[in-house]
Amino acid sequence: MRIGELARRTGVSERSLRYYEQQGLLVARRTDGGHREYPEMAVDRVVHIQELYAAGLNSRTIYKILPCMRDSDGGPSESATPQLVEELTSERARIDRMITDLLRSRAVLDEVILTASGEPAQPSAEAA
Amino acid sequence: MRIGELARRTGVSERSLRYYEQQGLLVARRTDGGHREYPEMAVDRVVHIQELYAAGLNSRTIYKILPCMRDSDGGPSESATPQLVEELTSERARIDRMITDLLRSRAVLDEVILTASGEPAQPSAEAA
DNA sequence: CTTGAACCTGACATCGATGTTAGCTTCTAC
């Protein structure tokens, strides 16, 4: 399929798909005229990439992870280097820190709301 | 005091202090020569601004909040408009969403780590 | 062959707080 269809089927913009390719996350054969040609599997691969983005990883990290994941592209599933695992673990720590920060932020904000409104703002659904 | 001392005492860079002024978060008298001159209270104010930034608010939102807290060292604050309270509450909701997203991100990442680090590639063609 | 949709590359814009630099001016201690 070509880029328009892939975009439609994944919900990812064409711009982003080209960007993924530029970052080495996604490959495409080309027609004689230079148009990108994707196999069916590309849909899964893009979905997978989206999941990793949703995990808060950046393209550089995703690039390193992808070869280790059970392939959406038929390639061999290389096992991760200890270094990569370490890197992922530190990513996890980073996310942990962000969560901690946000919890604190929310508490501060609650206090601000309390002060500003003079009324106890009924706490909405706790997301923790 | 002047900007250098304020920066030193708050731990905020001079650049940021000037930025705060530009955003209307902080005011300063000027000497004849144009140098900024801050009162003692500025220290508290900057600390307060920092707290709000730490709460994940942006300068525009902080700008709207500050008048309601202007006399953090004294007098009664102007009471917040219902609109502001509503806005803060929606900020809180935004933070809640971010926390939720991050928790999910962390779970995804945990799975990635698990897969990448040890778990042998799943079913089907197994070369183990 | 022609037309219009789809695609291509490349480049600039965005958002936000802050870093950094450049070129001047002011303040202060001597």
Next chain:
DNA sequence: GTAGAAGCTAACATCGATGTCAGGTTCAAG
């Protein structure tokens, strides 16, 4: 009065994924 520290403004850079535009090429259908 002078040196040098400290301040001033203005402007550009950053980071990252994505939007968007411009100008040109290819594809597919009539």
